[in-house]
Amino acid sequence: MKPFDIEIIKSFSEKLGLVQSPIVIMPHVNPDGDAVGSALGFANVLKNAGKQVVVISPNLYPDFYKWMAGSAEVVIFNAEREKSAKIMKEAGMLICLDFNHLSRTGEMIELVESFEGPSILIDHHPYPQNFTDLIISHPEYSSTAELVFHVVKALGMEPFVDKWAAECLFCGIMTDTGSFDYNVSDPQTFKTVSELLTYNINPEEIHGRVFDNYSVDRMRLLGYCLSECMEVYPEYHAAMIFLTKEVQKRYNFAPGDSEGFVNYPLSIKGVHFSTLFTEKDDQVKASFRSKGDFPVNEFASSHFNGGGHRNASGGEVTTNLQDTLTKYRSLLPEYAELLTKTKC
Known part of the structure; x- marks a missing residue:
């Protein structure tokens, strides 16, 4: 220190x-x-x-x-x-x-x-x-x-x-x-x-x-997200979850309900870069997590107006959710070599 x-x-x-x-x-x-x-x-x-x-x-x-x-x-x-x-x-x-x-x-x-x-x-x-x-x-x-x-x-x-x-x-x-x-x-x-x-x-x-203090709605929201709102990209060792406003309303979303969601894809074998996108009224919030050497803070600052730590970062954009997801998917090939070489 x-x-x-x-x-x-x-x-x-x-x-x-x-x-x-x-x-x-x-x-x-x-x-x-x-x-x-x-x-x-x-x-x-x-x-x-x-x-x-x-x-x-x-x-x-x-x-x-x-x-x-x-x-x-x-x-x-x-x-x-x-x-x-x-x-x-x-x-x-x-x-x-x-x-x-x-x-x-x-x-x-x-x-x-x-x-x-x-x-x-x-x-x-x-x-x-x-x-x-x-x-x-x-x-x-x-x-x-x-x-x-x-x-x-x-x-x-x-x-x-x-x-x-x-x-x-x-x-x-x-x-x-x-x-x-x-x-x-x-x-x-x-x-x-x-x-x-x-x-x-x-x-x-x-x-x-x-x-051990979550609501039933939060647990059902997590299950739905993992089943219906998670995309895995094994060739890039990456995964992404997205959370729409409609889904949030369906499960009575409250502050903190999505806390920790971004970490779940890192439990998948071979995945060491995980992202959560959450749709808000006027922006899309982004959370990034990684294992090993992949610098999510640099990824966030370069593309999502964010920053943070090497393995834990966040950001936000004012584009709509679909455009944000499209942008994210298009970025993965640019980081393919780095993600492949990342040591966990």
């Missing part, structure tokens, strides 16, 4: 010491387990240290993350716009977690751009945009939750970590590694998990709260 910049940690610590107004912690739009876990984990630590903290999420996140300590107090921006704006105006510090570009703030972008107090970005995605006063960017970490835990230690705030904060951070690491299936090549990740276990958390229970 690359060591932290001592001057940035020192500056962050000084700013935390001076802030008297509430601190706002903000995850990215459509928060996943790492975004929610790192935000609530850090919030619990800061509250234990005597700080006033408000977590503002740009929009709703899945119900299977709402068991985490502090979730009931999270302010949802697109449901409470005036309240969110008032909190941001009165806040003494803004901490942005688990995203590296202003576009990931959704409809909160104007509030973030106009924020006048000190701001800091803590994130594990590469190539961060310079939109905060301080940036702690370490792509070598498995997750932002793992990074937050080590930032907390560097700040000398480890005594304020409790069971509830540890549960949140563990959840962030667990979900962003696919239950420790990827992004776990560095032994430090398991050392971090072992430290979190000392806070008497129950990893089996946390796993069950997240992965």
Whole structure:
């Protein structure tokens, strides 16, 4: 792991010491387990240290993350716009977690751009945009939750970590590694998990709260997608799932229902590049996963306005779903050699 910049940690610590107004912690739009876990984990630590903290999420996140300590107090921006704006105006510090570009703030972008107090970005995605006063960017970490835990230690705030904060951070690491299936090549990740276990958390229970807590509709949606909406391209070692608005409506789609779908094709023998396309009202969301050396972040940035990690990335386009699928299929031959040579 690359060591932290001592001057940035020192500056962050000084700013935390001076802030008297509430601190706002903000995850990215459509928060996943790492975004929610790192935000609530850090919030619990800061509250234990005597700080006033408000977590503002740009929009709703899945119900299977709402068991985490502090979730009931999270302010949802697109449901409470005036309240969110008032909190941001009165806040003494803004901490942005688990995203590296202003576009990931959704409809909160104007509030973030106009924020006048000190701001800091803590994130594990590469190539961060310079939109905060301080940036702690370490792509070598498995997750932002793992990074937050080590930032907390560097700040000398480890005594304020409790069971509830540890549960949140563990959840962030667990979900962003696919239950420790990827992004776990560095032994430090398991050392971090072992430290979190000392806070008497129950990893089996946390796993069950997240992965054994789906609706019947979600399970039927998964079955339908694997049966009717999955295309496999063995000559390219690739597979793709698409999710239309009609299918989403049929199965009462709720936020988070398609989480993890993109990983299923990677279970197919010979497949090491998987894609999920989800149709929205004004765009198509894309999720990419790979095994081995195939760089899905480069694929996403080159063709789908996205980015992320080598083996886990995302993007979006404003073309319709059918045109998006056609484009994807046409791109595969260009990557045939690289996909064939990819080592898993």
